[in-house]
Amino acid sequence: MSTQIQESETETETEETSEHQTRRLAEKRERADMAERAETDLSGADETARIKVFRYDPEVEGKKDPRFDTFEIPFTKGMTVLDALIYARDHFDSSLTFRHSCRQAICGSDALFINGRQRLGCKTQMVDLEWPVQIEPLPHAEVVKDLVVDMEHFYDQMEAVEPYFQTNDLPDGELEEQKQTRENREKVKMSTRCIWCSACMSSCNIAAGDNKYLGPAAINKAYRFAMDHREGEDMKEHRINIIEQEHGVWRCQTQFSCTEVCPKDIPLTEHIQELKREAVKSNLKFW
Amino acid sequence: MSQSYDRGLIEDFGRWQEFSAGMWAWIFHKFTGWVLIGYLFTHVAVLSTATVDGATYTSTLQGLESLLLVRFLEVGLLAVAAFHILNGIRLLFVDLGVGLGAQDKAFYAALVATAAVTVASIPTFLVGAF
Numbered sequence: 554m555s556t557q558i559q560e561s562e563t564e565t566e567t568e569e570t571s572e573h574q575t576r577r578l579a580e581k582r583e584r585a586d587m588a589e590r591a592e593t594d595l596s597g598a599d600e601t602a603r604i605k606v607f608r609y610d611p612e613v614e615g616k617k618d619p620r621f622d623t624f625e626i627p628f629t630k631g632m633t634v635l636d637a638l639i640y641a642r643d644h645f646d647s648s649l650t651f652r653h654s655c656r657q658a659i660c661g662s663d664a665l666f667i668n669g670r671q672r673l674g675c676k677t678q679m680v681d682l683e684w685p686v687q688i689e690p691l692p693h694a695e696v697v698k699d700l701v702v703d704m705e706h707f708y709d710q711m712e713a714v715e716p717y718f719q720t721n722d723l724p725d726g727e728l729e730e731q732k733q734t735r736e737n738r739e740k741v742k743m744s745t746r747c748i749w750c751s752a753c754m755s756s757c758n759i760a761a762g763d764n765k766y767l768g769p770a771a772i773n774k775a776y777r778f779a780m781d782h783r784e785g786e787d788m789k790e791h792r793i794n795i796i797e798q799e800h801g802v803w804r805c806q807t808q809f810s811c812t813e814v815c816p817k818d819i820p821l822t823e824h825i826q827e828l829k830r831e832a833v834k835s836n837l838k839f840w
Numbered sequence: 841m842s843q844s845y846d847r848g849l850i851e852d853f854g855r856w857q858e859f860s861a862g863m864w865a866w867i868f869h870k871f872t873g874w875v876l877i878g879y880l881f882t883h884v885a886v887l888s889t890a891t892v893d894g895a896t897y898t899s900t901l902q903g904l905e906s907l908l909l910v911r912f913l914e915v916g917l918l919a920v921a922a923f924h925i926l927n928g929i930r931l932l933f934v935d936l937g938v939g940l941g942a943q944d945k946a947f948y949a950a951l952v953a954t955a956a957v958t959v960a961s962i963p964t965f966l967v968g969a970f
Contacts, residue, residue, distance in 0.1 A: 669858040692855075758863070807934050809862025809943060822862075823940045830937065 602628040603685035604637050606649065610698045613648075619696075621687070622646070628679060634686060635663055635674035638700075651700035658816055661748030664755070665700055666691055671752035671814040691755035707751045710768050714775040714795055722785045737782045744777035744824055746817040753811035753821055765800035769811035769821040772802055776824040779831065790835065797832035805829070861944035865927055872924040879917055914965045919958040926950035 604624050610616035624641040626632075635653055642649040652662040656675045663674040666689040668682050679686065694702035724731055753769035754760050760768045767775075778784055779792040796802050802825055811821040859867075886904070890897040904910045930946040933939055939946070 669855055758866075806866055807862065807931065807943075808866045809860065813860050813862070820940065822934075823937060826935060826937050826940070829935070 600628040602626045602632070602637060602679055604634075604641065605685050605687045606638070606641065606700070607689040607696075608649075608699055609696055610648075610650075612698075622649075623685065632679045633675050634665070634667055634672070634677045634679060634682070634688065637679060637686070638674060638688065648699075650698045659748060661750035664691055664750035664752040664816070665689065666755070671756045673750060673752070673816040676816050691751060693755050693757075693761040694751070702751075704751060706764070707749075707754050707768070707770070710754070710766075710771040711749065711774060713767060714771045714792070716771075716774040716778070718778060718781070718784065719788055720784045721787055731783055733781065733783055737780075741777050741780050743819050744773050744780070746819055747773055747777075748817060750816060752814045752816060756810040756814045758808055758810060759804050759806055763800060763804055766804040767796065767801055769805075769815075769825065772796060772805070772825050772828060773819060773821050776828055779828065793828075793832055793835050796828055797836075802829045802832060861947045865930070865943075865947040865950075868923060869927050869931070872920045872927075875917075875920045876924060879920075911966050915958060915962060918961050918965070919954055922957045923950060923954040926953055 602625075604626060605621045606624065607619065608616055608622050609619040624637075624645055626637045626640050629636075633656075635656060638649070638651055639653070642651075651665070651674070653675065654660040654662045658673050658676040661673075664671060665674050667674065667677055668687055671691060674688075688700065690696045690700045690702045694704070694706070697703050720731075747770060749770065751770065753773075757766075757769055760766045775792055775796045779789050779796070784792075805822070805825045807822055807826070809822050812819075812823070815821055886900060889900045927947065927950045930943065930950055933946070934943055
């Protein structure tokens, strides 16, 4: 920008303003059309899907007592639960609050309690569910507003296992790659898929009763690094020391709830059980 | 920062209808475990009558066996013990990391086997009870 002369800068500014104005006008037109489109969509749709959404807001007088609101959504082919929620928010109630971002099961924002089970809203097809679809915030977490829960505790547990790569034995050359064997990659592959959505933590009966329990996601994260050979023996011992504590792996009672709900199909219970065996092995070493 | 709302039963056993195999296996295993511990107390009490003399022990056992309720409780005890043993084997495999993909089928198999053993035991336990 500094190389440009004064005149052109002014020109750019004017251009930007007009562009901005055009965009604003377009958005305004779109908003004006929205109500009309909603009507047409509704009449044009083959079916109308009903969703029952949990509503709660401690800061609004009428929403202090939790309740369920029902929304009629024009069903379209391929509609996900998240699509339905977005439709309800955009057309009926702009105060309806829920987290979402990527819409493709990567960001882990929209884990919800849908029809009595923890699922990702963006990965759950409306056709696969029984209607009306009941949508609630994740159980065993504090509700902040509507479908938004406080994730702080979950993140604390994740941080507790040091969820990042650490190693003492770096390769010699400065630009040397730190390669992993194919077999080792296969071993940790599934555990790397975690998107921190907290569905597993929410489904876990033990985590519900024991606030200090690391929970399936954190233990899985510990597994991902403890099983990575590049971290070296010392680091593995350090990681085992973390997870074998009182509120670590031994709290798991193999109810398989986490494995059932994981949207990324991570065999969580299997990983926890393997870490239990690793913990036993490291304690049985007398030499 | 934020106020929260306790959603009561939805948080826990209020959603028992949504429980899957692994959860039911856990509940049954806990339940049967506690029943077996309770049984051990009565078991010791009955056996300790033998410390008085043989006749007391015999009359205690005969007295208990003449009660219809005790006959039914024995069938129940066998069912509880059978499930606890079979699910215990399932848990052993789970701990060893063997066949975790089939843990739900293993639970159903344990239920079916328990039912079979229990039904087969009825003639033995209830003979002469009526």
